[in-house]
Amino acid sequence: MNIILLSGGSGQRLWPLSNSIRSKQFIKLFKNDSDEYESMVQRVYHQIKAVDKSASIMVATSRSQVSAIKNQLGEQVSICIEPCRRDTFPAIALAVANLFYEKRLGGEEAVVICPVDPYVDHTYYEAVNRLGELAAKGDANITLMGIEPSYPSEKYGYIIPDTGENISRVKEFKEKPTEKAAREYISKGALWNAGVFALKVGYLMEIAHKMLVFTDYQDLLSKYDKLPKISFDYAVVEKEDRIQVMRYAGAWKDVGTWNMMAEVMADRTKGNVTLDNTCDNTNVINELDIPILCMGCKDMVIAASSDGILVADKEQSSYMKPYVEKMGMEAMYAEKSWGTYNVIDVQDSFMTIKVLLNAGHRMKYHSHKRRDEVWTIVAGEGTVVLDGESREVSAGDVIKIEHGHKHTIVARTTLNVIEVQIGEDIDVKDKEIFDEELHL
């Protein structure tokens, strides 16, 4: 099976664990068979591989997610990076063009496109696999997955099939309806549109070449920022008559809010948390080093990270988006390709950051215009490069980097550094990269 996982989203609804840098699919609240925490993207990857060991998986995403994806899935995972945000049609066309022109997948091959974030069991990916087989057979140009609705939701689009059979032609699509309309659709056998569909590579390439002028993947990539913002529905689905839908009746959950996440997370609490015996139906996630004590909490979700602390009634937590937007903080925690950084203190003219570099990794070679930095190596061993000069460092060593000076650090073992930034105008964007000058 060929599968393109769409990994997007800025994840304000799972604040403070998701932020502008860390999307919800990277939060580790599930567990794998070895009882280790894993994220949604790791879970999905393992689920697909369990159904089809030889499945070829490509993750289509934005640049900001690349580090997290590589950290969580490993360097060998296939990633298609959208250089900037267009709409769904250019994004899907880019990923399929990558398969066709770069990975040399034949035009007759089917590919399944699906979002990375539903919480499902293995039967779902068996259905995804079957969707690919149906597309390859060619009875229709597009084969959708339709989820059997469990309640008249106003949050999803609906697919109305011609018949009640397992596989049926699609009669029509309905946008997110009112609850009343949803009941009516469901009485007619309507299904939720989960955004999962399969088609042949050649079919999509033909449409792409008609609508976008390009020669191959590299050409499309270079023109990406000038492509029109067109949705996949508008460009493809609405113009196509040969569409079929396959029913899926298994469990399917959208874990886009804390209320839903609380239902499926592996443990009721994670991190340093104490609940007294009067707490009830309460989930607590603590990423901070200090303890959380909960007493008499009913139907609540509590989440703490270096970005902030949420204390919410479960139902009410679904409405957090405007509040999170208003707080508009910069992310205090980020996964990088080389490790993690964690802002531990912010003041007007100085900021303290805990940096963890994974063994064998390094930061980019860079400099800052408006801030000085002091690195205190607190654990591990590595090499610091400062203005072209290398120096071996280990726990206890201190390196002072004045503004304007190029620097990087290479971890030989896992390396912990406390970085103190000093300056009147500290800004993540104050960074120039000189990687090409670095010769290690």
Next chain:
Amino acid sequence: MNIILLSGGSGQRLWPLSNSIRSKQFIKLFKNDSDEYESMVQRVYHQIKAVDKSASIMVATSRSQVSAIKNQLGEQVSICIEPCRRDTFPAIALAVANLFYEKRLGGEEAVVICPVDPYVDHTYYEAVNRLGELAAKGDANITLMGIEPSYPSEKYGYIIPDTGENISRVKEFKEKPTEKAAREYISKGALWNAGVFALKVGYLMEIAHKMLVFTDYQDLLSKYDKLPKISFDYAVVEKEDRIQVMRYAGAWKDVGTWNMMAEVMADRTKGNVTLDNTCDNTNVINELDIPILCMGCKDMVIAASSDGILVADKEQSSYMKPYVEKMGMEAMYAEKSWGTYNVIDVQDSFMTIKVLLNAGHRMKYHSHKRRDEVWTIVAGEGTVVLDGESREVSAGDVIKIEHGHKHTIVARTTLNVIEVQIGEDIDVKDKEIFDEELHL
């Protein structure tokens, strides 16, 4: 009026704002006339001075509270330090001996002894003043304040007076009763024993000299750790027949729990806090730099400091003590005579601390056996002394202090330092003081 304020307590019931170092009376949740936050100890001090400008106030406390008291009340406040913990009789005898032998207060002078932590208005300290006058008159050897009970509490001892008059002889004392017994006492005109009493200095010195062998204050102080642990009730009250009580009918609140503190704190929230419009009867105190978002919280108290995070139903929060004891963390925040320190990150072999030194102040000259330290000066100016050598420092300077080396820092202006401690066995007790060697 001569007044001894008893300032004790480790304050586990207001965790995480109170801890083993910071007692509840130092938490700033009230406001003064200039709309600035003030603590209970500051509030009480101002209230006494408002009733009697020339009141002579002595704070009787333990060594661990001295820094916080001086920071909050100023260097000129009179403090009597208990060298170690004995019971209430030695503590009160020590403070009164200080007044008699050191401050040369006459034996016929009255002194009022009261705890530092009730939340009251100015009429209370008018009553305290009157209590002193009654003691000076000499109609009884001990004059107690009796609080008119507002409900049959099981938390307080009761005083049963002879008559219902404003001032009456005491018939008997009752220990903390059951609710049923409390109702019965109240029906007989019983009053709450608030631990406030007045007596003549000479009267107490006579009893003290009978029970404890000492010549003067300095002698008592030097023998303090060998004194018997005797309560004031056992040593004095139970043996005394000439005891009277004065009724007090004004407002009196014991703010020993979050539930009570929430009723009297100046603002419903303090710090970076957002409440959505479905929150109700909820108080939030945030001493961290990250935001707290509360949604749908009803009847709750939420408090966050570098020691931890409490999320509690108000009623339930009164039962926190055993949970806090079990967590048994070391304090992450402390007020020192020279400023504050704030632990911002703790790992196995390293710890990061944000230090604020007030202008003109310094740490003690000291060294550590088992940890190295790195100081990064992030704001302000001062002088570092390392093994006897002085060096001027300002923002951007870095000082590396290996274990075994003596060091201190003197703040010329307000000085901010990020201190990174590195070592396998970091412990607050790993500290040797060499202040006598320092010549600035």
